[in-house]
Amino acid sequence: MEVGTAKESHPVRAVNRACGPFLLLLVASCAGGPGDAPVPGSHAEDLLLLNRVTWGANPSSARELARMGPARYLEAQLQPAQEAALPPEAQAQVDAMTITQRPVDELAKEMESRRKGLDLLRNDDEKKAAQQAYQQELTRLGREAAARMLLRALYSPWQLREQMTWFWMNHFNVFQYKANLRVLVADYEERAIRPHALGRFRELLGATARHPAMLVYLDNAQNAANRINENYARELMELHTLGVDGGYTQRDVQELARILTGFVVREGWSEFIPGRHDYGDKLLLGRTIRGRGAAEVDEALDLLARHPATARFLCRKLALFFVSDDPSEALVERLASTFRSSDGDIAAVLRELFASAEFRASLGTKFKDPVHYVVSAVRLAYDGKAILNAGPMINWLGRMGEPLYARPTPDGFALTRTEWASAGQMATRFEIARTLGYGAAGLFRAEGPQPAERPAFPQLANALYYASMQETLAEPTRQGLDSATSPQEWNMLLLASPEFMNR
Amino acid sequence: MNKRAFLRNAAGLSLAPLAGRLLAAPAAGKSRFLLVFLRGGYDAANVLIPASSSFYYESRPNIAVARESVLPLTSEWGLHPALGDTVYRLYQNGQAAFIPFAGTEDLSRSHFETQDSMELGLAAEGARNFQSGFLNRLVSVLGASEAALRPRAMAFTDQLPLAFRGEAQVANMGLKFVGKPAVDARQSALIAAMYRGTPLAAQVNEGFAMRDDVLRDMAGEMEGAGRNAVSARGFEVEARRVAKLMKEQFNLGFVDVGGWDTHVGEGGASGFLATRLAELGRGLAAFADEQGPAWQDTVVVLISEFGRTFRENGNRGTDHGHGTVFWVLGGGIRGGRIAGDQVAVRQETLFQNRDYAVLNEYRGVLGGIFARLYGLEDATLERIFPGVKARDFALV
Numbered sequence: 001m002e003v004g005t006a007k008e009s010h011p012v013r014a015v016n017r018a019c020g021p022f023l024l025l026l027v028a029s030c031a032g033g034p035g036d037a038p039v040p041g042s043h044a045e046d047l048l049l050l051n052r053v054t055w056g057a058n059p060s061s062a063r064e065l066a067r068m069g070p071a072r073y074l075e076a077q078l079q080p081a082q083e084a085a086l087p088p089e090a091q092a093q094v095d096a097m098t099i100t101q102r103p104v105d106e107l108a109k110e111m112e113s114r115r116k117g118l119d120l121l122r123n124d125d126e127k128k129a130a131q132q133a134y135q136q137e138l139t140r141l142g143r144e145a146a147a148r149m150l151l152r153a154l155y156s157p158w159q160l161r162e163q164m165t166w167f168w169m170n171h172f173n174v175f176q177y178k179a180n181l182r183v184l185v186a187d188y189e190e191r192a193i194r195p196h197a198l199g200r201f202r203e204l205l206g207a208t209a210r211h212p213a214m215l216v217y218l219d220n221a222q223n224a225a226n227r228i229n230e231n232y233a234r235e236l237m238e239l240h241t242l243g244v245d246g247g248y249t250q251r252d253v254q255e256l257a258r259i260l261t262g263f264v265v266r267e268g269w270s271e272f273i274p275g276r277h278d279y280g281d282k283l284l285l286g287r288t289i290r291g292r293g294a295a296e297v298d299e300a301l302d303l304l305a306r307h308p309a310t311a312r313f314l315c316r317k318l319a320l321f322f323v324s325d326d327p328s329e330a331l332v333e334r335l336a337s338t339f340r341s342s343d344g345d346i347a348a349v350l351r352e353l354f355a356s357a358e359f360r361a362s363l364g365t366k367f368k369d370p371v372h373y374v375v376s377a378v379r380l381a382y383d384g385k386a387i388l389n390a391g392p393m394i395n396w397l398g399r400m401g402e403p404l405y406a407r408p409t410p411d412g413f414a415l416t417r418t419e420w421a422s423a424g425q426m427a428t429r430f431e432i433a434r435t436l437g438y439g440a441a442g443l444f445r446a447e448g449p450q451p452a453e454r455p456a457f458p459q460l461a462n463a464l465y466y467a468s469m470q471e472t473l474a475e476p477t478r479q480g481l482d483s484a485t486s487p488q489e490w491n492m493l494l495l496a497s498p499e500f501m502n503r
Numbered sequence: 504m505n506k507r508a509f510l511r512n513a514a515g516l517s518l519a520p521l522a523g524r525l526l527a528a529p530a531a532g533k534s535r536f537l538l539v540f541l542r543g544g545y546d547a548a549n550v551l552i553p554a555s556s557s558f559y560y561e562s563r564p565n566i567a568v569a570r571e572s573v574l575p576l577t578s579e580w581g582l583h584p585a586l587g588d589t590v591y592r593l594y595q596n597g598q599a600a601f602i603p604f605a606g607t608e609d610l611s612r613s614h615f616e617t618q619d620s621m622e623l624g625l626a627a628e629g630a631r632n633f634q635s636g637f638l639n640r641l642v643s644v645l646g647a648s649e650a651a652l653r654p655r656a657m658a659f660t661d662q663l664p665l666a667f668r669g670e671a672q673v674a675n676m677g678l679k680f681v682g683k684p685a686v687d688a689r690q691s692a693l694i695a696a697m698y699r700g701t702p703l704a705a706q707v708n709e710g711f712a713m714r715d716d717v718l719r720d721m722a723g724e725m726e727g728a729g730r731n732a733v734s735a736r737g738f739e740v741e742a743r744r745v746a747k748l749m750k751e752q753f754n755l756g757f758v759d760v761g762g763w764d765t766h767v768g769e770g771g772a773s774g775f776l777a778t779r780l781a782e783l784g785r786g787l788a789a790f791a792d793e794q795g796p797a798w799q800d801t802v803v804v805l806i807s808e809f810g811r812t813f814r815e816n817g818n819r820g821t822d823h824g825h826g827t828v829f830w831v832l833g834g835g836i837r838g839g840r841i842a843g844d845q846v847a848v849r850q851e852t853l854f855q856n857r858d859y860a861v862l863n864e865y866r867g868v869l870g871g872i873f874a875r876l877y878g879l880e881d882a883t884l885e886r887i888f889p890g891v892k893a894r895d896f897a898l899v
Contacts, residue, residue, distance in 0.1 A: 124767060124768035124818065124819060125768075127767055127768075127818065128767055128768060131767065175615070177615075178615055398661070399661060399677075401661060401662035401663065401675075408615060408619065409619060409633045409665070410633075411633045411634075414634075418672065419663075421703055421706055422663070422672070422673075422674045422675060422706060422710075423674045423676075423706045423707075423709035423710035423712075423713055424674050424675050424676030424677075424710060424713060425675075425706075425710075426703065426706050426707050426710040427676070427684075427710035427711060427713065427714045430686050430691075430694055430710075431684060431685055431686060433686075434685045434686050434690070435685065438685075476696060476697050476698075476699060476700070477697045479696070479697075480693045480694070480696055480697040483693055484693075489690065492686070492690065493690075493693060493694065493697070496686075496694045496697070497697050498697055498698055498701050498703065501703070
């Protein structure tokens with residue numbers, strides 16, 4: 001979509017010319033970028049569907065949905081092509097990242113030797129400076145991962161996969177500020193989570209169990225025969241598979257911890273060291289697991305992934321994410337049955353979920369957590385015009401309390417409204433709505449010694465607004481929008497409206 | 504010699520269980536409590552200094568605070584000179600007390616693990632419920648009998664801390680960097696009107712009201728800046744904001760202060776830690792000052808996840824340790840003393856020959872303070888800190 005530019009001395013006039021809300025021009029007459037092309041046949045229900053299935057409706061996704069029809073669109077989202085390039089300007093940013101250009105083991109090795117080098121420095125000032133530089137580099141790598149995630153959420157055609165990548169990253173949460181995880185988190189997302197986001201749960205589970213990021217985060221790298229660390233074993237059952245009421249005991253935690261002994265992390269790779277493994281037989285959830293090394297882990301993960309409690313626990317969480325804060329038991333049971341019969345096929349479960357009456361009825365009623373709020377706002381504002389700097393978005397997420405890769409605790413962020421709609425949080429949202437509505441907000445200021453950002457503001461009164469958004473707004477929201485005295489203020493009010501808080 | 508011979512208890516009460524009766528009728532809405540979490544494990548041994556211990560000076564050849572610089576508190580203990588104009592004065596007025604050998608049973612020595620387990624306020628072993636922090640449970644139990652007694656709780660942090668997570672709805676708003684809000688009054692009214700009649704109307708209105716309060720306080724700050732030769736910075740600014748909000752609107756608060764992880768070059772009487780301490784002290788004094796008459800009814804407790812190694816390391820710093828020192832401040836407290844179980848500071852009394860021991864477990868300490876402050880019975884305390892006996896140091 002076209003962005004209002006600073007060359008215009010009077011922003012209201014600028015937006016009038018480009019088809020704003022202040023002159024009710026015909027949508028079709030708007031000139032400009034792809035966001036202004038008409039959205040054919042789009043109506044409110046499609047808009048609501050997009051808001052749930054994607055990171056947020058925008059004109060280009062609405063056109064795609066209209067072209068394919070909802071059924072084909074959903075099916076395509078459930079079976080994304082392996083890789084789809086982002087729009088060139090976004091792809092170029094990802095391609096230029098260190099996390100793209102260099103393999104994780106090489107990076108981890110380099111950072112590890114830098115860390116060891118710190119201990120050799122004797123001069124306090126030198127040491128402090130070197131430590132700071134080391135920490136800054138770790139943080140830079142973590143921010144690259146966050147920027148890549150946001151660029152994909154904003155511009156990837158495979159929106160459902162990107163949403164599910166965040167969902168599983170949150171489910172199998174790691175905290176990037178523990179140890180050197182900022183080096184590993186990009187690889188964790190890329191290799192352990194994203195390829196399986198719509199695949200088989202068992203494969204996803206196995207990939208997380210062996211990834212160095214998880215081994216470090218939940219201390220399984222320290223878990224060895226006779227020096228048992230139960231941390232990962234407990235969370236593996238409580239948070240990753242069975243759920244806290246899944247019917248396991250403290251004894252099961254201890255036995256699973258023994259099964260999980262022997263893995264270490266070296267320079268960004270995980271390795272199984274037979275000498276650290278407990279080779280005794282174990283009894284997990286009533287089943288004897290014969291002591292024989294790393295194969296025990298596969299057997300245990302099979303058992304956990306296929307346990308009926310896991311099906312229920314995961315399906316309830318999916319329904320929490322995609323349907324409502326209080327999904328019905330009937331729906332959860334139906335999804336769990338699909339989960340079991342499909343051997344944990346995530347796409348099959350979602351297909352069932354999307355087809356349910358409860359899903360349809362819930363559209364537009366789920367409160368956006370901060371990540372959904374920020375990403376949906378920027379998607380709407382800059383459809384077809386790739387942002388050059390995800391930094392402001394990363395910072396907003398921090399301010400709103402849902403930073404990427406920075407949930408300290410293994411439970412991940414809550415998916416319900418009560419966690420995100422406190423008074424302070426709402427006030428912060430409105431400030432962000434204003435920042436986004438009134439200008440480019442730093443999103444087009446490239447990092448490094450670049451010329452200053454071209455001041456610009458988005459036009460949210462776009463083709464999508466007139467084609468479908470408008471009719472979803474309640475009367476008080478319309479009145480609010482009508483009271484706007486500038487297009488920027490109108491933008492802010494739309495992003496601050498009750499309707500925009502929901503998906 | 505029997506180690507227990509060294510055990511003594513300044514308050515003389517710590518071993519007596521709390522009387523199972525209402526100590527005082529809870530003064531609804533009058534008592535105020537602020538928990539300050541010093542994140543990063545501050546070096547307690549260089550703040551409450553065992554100045555009479557030659558072992559202290561042997562252990563810290565580069566970073567010990569020289570005896571003549573230490574501000575005397577008792578025959579054993581002294582205070583870091585950076586707190587001279589602030590916390591030392593409060594102590595002299597009986598408005599500050601310290602509890603050494605305090606902390607948690609958690610032995611992970613991990614910031615992350617230990618902060619979490621403390622904020623949850625549950626036994627180190629056993630199931631963790633990350634959706635139930637002890638301050639949240641305090642809100643719930645106080646409000647359970649009578650809505651009027653329910654604390655107006657607020658975390659003065661960008662994210663809701665674990666301690667405040669749970670059943671009760673608790674608001675949060677970071678006050679470290681309060682910019683002038685960009686959404687103006689007219690726009691706020693427009694937004695509020697869009698929410699009228701929706702389930703979020705109350706939060707939206709409260710959010711704007713809270714923001715306006717902070718904004719008003721900021722206007723005061725700006726006026727004040729002209730009069731003060733040295734402008735307030737960092738935690739001092741934040742603490743004043745917290746005090747203003749706690750004076751009028753909130754009576755249960757949480758704030759955290761970071762930057763205490765002094766592995767390298769921490770300094771002694773001056774240097775890195777001294778600078779941080781001075782800022783913390785100014786903040787606490789500013790908080791007391793800003794509270795005005797309400798300071799009489801306010802209790803501030805400072806905790807940290809662990810202390811640091813008693814001996815300095817090879818980098819003139821200290822590493823993650825175990826026992827720490829809690830601070831208790833308040834206009835009406837029985838301060839001016841060192842409270843809780845203590846042991847002489849010598850090599851033999853160190854925990855694992857490296858750290859302060861923990862003789863005053865944090866849940867017992869906080870439970871004892873809550874019991875007095877809110878007149879809580881044992882059964883009620885049990886719901887905040889299950890399985891823990893409150894320790895009464897008669898500070899409140």
